Amino acid sequence: MAYPSVNIHAAYQSAEATLNQCQDAGNQAIEATNHKIDQLFQQQKHQIEADVALRQQRQEQERETFARLKVQHDLALQNQQQRFQTQMEERRRQEQQRNADHTRRLAERKAEFEEQLRGRQEELERKREAPEHTQETVATNPSSGPAIFISSVSQNLSYSFMRPTTSTTSTLPSNPTIPSIRHSQSLQQGQAYPATSQGTWGFPPLPSLPPLGQPQTAQPSQFRSPESLNNWALPPLPSMQ
Known part of the structure; x- marks a missing residue:
């Protein structure tokens, strides 16, 4: 069997040229792919950088807004x-003003109450000391007994005439000085008192009390009007002998 003659050197060179062409085409394809990949990476990088910048800007605006708020x-x-x-x-x-006002009002009321209480106590003391003073006066000066008796009876009669009569039963006002005066008078029985213009200490008898159930009527012939009680000259007392 016979084979055709082949130029091995030429065939080798042809194969080498084909391989070189294929290698160049592959390299170009790889370079094109790498370039596209680089472009894609660059685009993504720019996009990421833009996103980061936008995010930073938004964060800065949010921080400013938060700081302002x-x-x-x-x-x-x-x-x-x-x-x-x-x-x-x-x-x-x-x-504090209300408390001060309240405290001031309480102090004023307390002072007013203490003043009223002091006045009432003084009045009560005077009322308590009046009988003792009368007894001491009668005991030390027996001749002043009729004058004190006249003064006390005059005051009691004035008080009884000035009060309106609302009850059918007439009661004479009590006088705490009368018992002591009567006691002093009982001790001084037999003593002659000085005579007045009428000659004795004559005193008009008290009006007779009406029967129970009948209204009491004043006797104008024996008693005077309430207007003249302040300047009423009492008649002399009855003879003590």
């Missing part, structure tokens, strides 16, 4: 605290 909130809170403190101070001042 925080300042406004702090200012509003400070104003509210100041208003609350002012209101509390005003309420405290009003409460």
Whole structure:
């Protein structure tokens, strides 16, 4: 069997050229792919950088907004605290003023009550000391007994005539000085008292009491009007002998 003659050197060169062409085509394809990949990476990188910048800008705006809102909130809170403190101070001042006024009114009422109580105690002491003083006066000066008796009877009669008669039963007002005076008079029985213009210590008899159930009527012939009681000259007492 016979084979055709082949130029091995030419065939080798042809195969080498084909391989080189294929290798160049592959390299070009790889370079094109790498270039596209680089472009894609660059685009993604730019997109990421843009996103990061936009995010940073938004964060900066949010921080500025938050800082502005925080300042406004702090200012509003400070104003509210100041208003609350002012209101509390005003309420405290009003409460102190009310307490001071209440304390002052209580002090005034207490002073007024103490003054009234002191006046009543003094009046009660004077009323208590009046009988003792009368007894001491009668004991030390027996001749003054009729004058004291006349004064006490005059006051009691004036008081009884000035009061309106509302009861059908007539009662004479009591006088705490009469028992002591009567006691002193009983001790001084037999003593002659000085005579008056009529000659004796004559005193008009008291009006007779009406029967029970009948109204009491004043006797104008024996008693005077209430208007002249202040300047009423009592008639002389009856003779003590």
